[in-house]
Amino acid sequence: MTKNKTVLYSLILAFTFVAPFAFPDFGTQLATLWLMIIVALTWDMTGGQMGYNSLGNIFFYGTGMYVASLICIGLVYDVGDYTNAAGGGIYKFTDAQYFGGLFLGVLGAGLFCSLTAVIIGYLTFGLRGPYFAIGTLGVAIAAGELVSNWDWVGGGQGIALPVYPGDLDTGKIFFYFLFAAVGVGVFVFVKWLYGTRFGAAINAIRDDEEKADAMGIHTLRYKLYTWAMAAFFVGMAGGISAFQLIHFEPLESAYQTINLGIFMVVCVLLGGKGTLWGPVIGAILFHVIKEVTWNYFLGWQWVALGALIVVTVVYFQDGVMGWLMHKHPHLFGIKVEEKTAGETE
Amino acid sequence: MDQILANIGLLFEFPIVNLKIILDGIMVGALFALAAYGLALVWGVMNVKNLAQGDLVICGGYVSWWLVQHGFPALLGVPVAFVVMWGIGWVVYKLVISRVIERDLFTSLLATFGLAIMIAQILNLLFGSDTQSVDLGYPTLHFADGLIDLPIAKLIGVLMAAVLATGVIIFMKSSRMGQAIRATAQDARAARVMGIDTEKVYAFTFSLNSAICGAAGAIIVMVWVIQPFYGIAYSIRAFVIVTAAGLGNLPGVIAAGLGIGAAEQYGAHIFGIGYQQAIAVLLLLLVLLFRLIQQRRNRQVLK
Numbered sequence: 001m002t003k004n005k006t007v008l009y010s011l012i013l014a015f016t017f018v019a020p021f022a023f024p025d026f027g028t029q030l031a032t033l034w035l036m037i038i039v040a041l042t043w044d045m046t047g048g049q050m051g052y053n054s055l056g057n058i059f060f061y062g063t064g065m066y067v068a069s070l071i072c073i074g075l076v077y078d079v080g081d082y083t084n085a086a087g088g089g090i091y092k093f094t095d096a097q098y099f100g101g102l103f104l105g106v107l108g109a110g111l112f113c114s115l116t117a118v119i120i121g122y123l124t125f126g127l128r129g130p131y132f133a134i135g136t137l138g139v140a141i142a143a144g145e146l147v148s149n150w151d152w153v154g155g156g157q158g159i160a161l162p163v164y165p166g167d168l169d170t171g172k173i174f175f176y177f178l179f180a181a182v183g184v185g186v187f188v189f190v191k192w193l194y195g196t197r198f199g200a201a202i203n204a205i206r207d208d209e210e211k212a213d214a215m216g217i218h219t220l221r222y223k224l225y226t227w228a229m230a231a232f233f234v235g236m237a238g239g240i241s242a243f244q245l246i247h248f249e250p251l252e253s254a255y256q257t258i259n260l261g262i263f264m265v266v267c268v269l270l271g272g273k274g275t276l277w278g279p280v281i282g283a284i285l286f287h288v289i290k291e292v293t294w295n296y297f298l299g300w301q302w303v304a305l306g307a308l309i310v311v312t313v314v315y316f317q318d319g320v321m322g323w324l325m326h327k328h329p330h331l332f333g334i335k336v337e338e339k340t341a342g343e344t345e
Numbered sequence: 346m347d348q349i350l351a352n353i354g355l356l357f358e359f360p361i362v363n364l365k366i367i368l369d370g371i372m373v374g375a376l377f378a379l380a381a382y383g384l385a386l387v388w389g390v391m392n393v394k395n396l397a398q399g400d401l402v403i404c405g406g407y408v409s410w411w412l413v414q415h416g417f418p419a420l421l422g423v424p425v426a427f428v429v430m431w432g433i434g435w436v437v438y439k440l441v442i443s444r445v446i447e448r449d450l451f452t453s454l455l456a457t458f459g460l461a462i463m464i465a466q467i468l469n470l471l472f473g474s475d476t477q478s479v480d481l482g483y484p485t486l487h488f489a490d491g492l493i494d495l496p497i498a499k500l501i502g503v504l505m506a507a508v509l510a511t512g513v514i515i516f517m518k519s520s521r522m523g524q525a526i527r528a529t530a531q532d533a534r535a536a537r538v539m540g541i542d543t544e545k546v547y548a549f550t551f552s553l554n555s556a557i558c559g560a561a562g563a564i565i566v567m568v569w570v571i572q573p574f575y576g577i578a579y580s581i582r583a584f585v586i587v588t589a590a591g592l593g594n595l596p597g598v599i600a601a602g603l604g605i606g607a608a609e610q611y612g613a614h615i616f617g618i619g620y621q622q623a624i625a626v627l628l629l630l631l632v633l634l635f636r637l638i639q640q641r642r643n644r645q646v647l648k
Binding site for chain 2: 053124135142149262300308310313
């Protein structure tokens with residue numbers, strides 16, 4: 001079993017490395033796929049494992065975008081002047097400034113998002129169930145609206161970042177590997193985390209928070225740590241996205257509540273909530289469905305996606321992993337005693 | 346910042362401006378209260394948190410707008426939207442809502458969110474993304490040297506909202522179905538034992554909610570403008586109002602609706618119209634935090 005697993009993981013890792021070279025036409029698509037995997041895995045940390053269904057994780061994505069680009073710009077130029085230029089001024093970035101700004105920016109975005117997660121979490125973690133979902137959704141929408149009125153960061157126009165220095169295809173592969181690195185990092189991290197005492201504690205919070213509290217688990221602290229970790233990765237993903245997209249604006253691309261903000265939840269539900277592989281499978285499935293609908297039902301793609309959300313949530317909430325677990329429990333190490341009614345030992 | 350201070354100064358310099366803002370706020374708030382009442386009804390009776398509330402409102406608006414485009418009188422739009430949205434609500438109930446009632450609340454939240462996206466996009470495909478409105482052609486009254494302007498259309502809209510609300514209240518209080526709805530809200534199982542067909546009650550309640558929203562939308566299209574993607578704004582306001590007022594508290598819902606309408610108008614006046622949406626959402630967060638602190642005092646959480 002362990003040998004099989006090693007082979008499987010090496011195969012996946014090898015595919016990760018080969019994919020952008022094997023399918024050069026799909027470079028951006030594959031990068032987006034990794035983004036979906038990152039946000040789905042991190043959403044599952046709170047949603048699936050801890051039982052706190054956040055609709056506001058997109059807040060960290062948008063904030064990550066802004067923080068990363070502000071750091072990159074702020075290291076070289078005055079941010080107010082830069083965002084005010086509206087294409088008029090000429091702002092050049094040397095290679096060192098670009099890459100230095102990118103790495104510092106992405107890291108800074110992750111750290112800043114962790115910090116905001118702790119603050120927002122402190123205020124909102126008293127809300128349970130649907131109130132938490134609505135409250136976090138409110139945070140994300142409010143942030144988008146406020147940022148789009150904030151002229152210093154470009155207002156509703158958003159920010160235009162420098163273009164990747166070098167040729168376009170190398171740029172695509174560069175961003176693919178950035179996303180892939182974060183994605184693999186998240187996966188390894190959560191795989192390790194769910195096996196530790198910490199993982200058991202957040203599962204206990206999901207199953208019964210009052211009892212977990214009574215057992216001596218400092219629930220608020222665990223919740224804050226978990227959300228801060230999730231926010232760290234989402235913030236980094238947002239930062240990378242900002243550089244990949246080059247130009248972004250607050251409502252449609254940064255704080256895109258009804259796009260990515262809801263997609264990540266659907267990915268997790270499609271794949272199976274509270275499992276390690278569920279979010280990954282869900283993200284891949286969802287991304288494929290999304291691209292197919294985008295290509296073949298142009299105009300109706302959003303209706304199709306809305307329908308997909310409704311159908312997934314209403315009819316298929318356990319997801320692929322849940323369905324597998326139900327059909328083939330032995331694959332998951334669950335033993336089922338075959339017994340018919342009335343039969344005694 | 347100077348602009349904000351100047352705007353606040355204006356309020357004290359010309360006190361009559363306050364009256365205008367409050368009047369506007371009450372008119373907006375009356376319509377918010379209608380949508381919020383529908384939400385409270387559904388939330389209380391079948392424990393479904395309907396995020397598609399605002400989109401049902403906008404849908405009703407488009408029904409009325411379509412009628413006017415085809416040469417029908419505008420005032421006819423309100424009853425027609427009520428009936429049409431009743432039907433749509435019934436279909437939505439049968440297809441989606443009936444399957445999420447017994448499930449946990451996040452399911453209903455997410456399912457209705459998907460529904461909201463679908464409704465908005467279908468409207469967008471059918472009618473385009475331009476803002477639309479219906480001009481009733483009535484004059485505007487002016488008071489206090491033109492500082493206060495009161496379009497008669499708005500007066501009619503508020504009046505219709507009041508009539509609709511009164512009708513629904515009387516219906517809930519005295520009709521047989523209203524009693525059954527209230528009984529189901531109190532205890533669905535006991536209601537079933539007493540011979541109430543709760544499935545029918547649920548279907549009726551959701552259709553009624555949808556119809557109320559539709560009528561509200563038909564009023565909104567006469568007074569302001571609608572656009573396929575405006576729905577979420579109304580959903581959020583409905584949530585603010587219901588969270589602030591609590592379930593099954595109709596006077597509270599109306600008071601909170603009017604209050605939030607006024608608060609939003611003040612916010613838009615002081616900070617600028619660009620912040621209107623942000624203010625609505627921040628109000629929601631404030632209400633949630635306030636309720637949270639209230640609960641924390643009793644060592645409880647907001648469930």
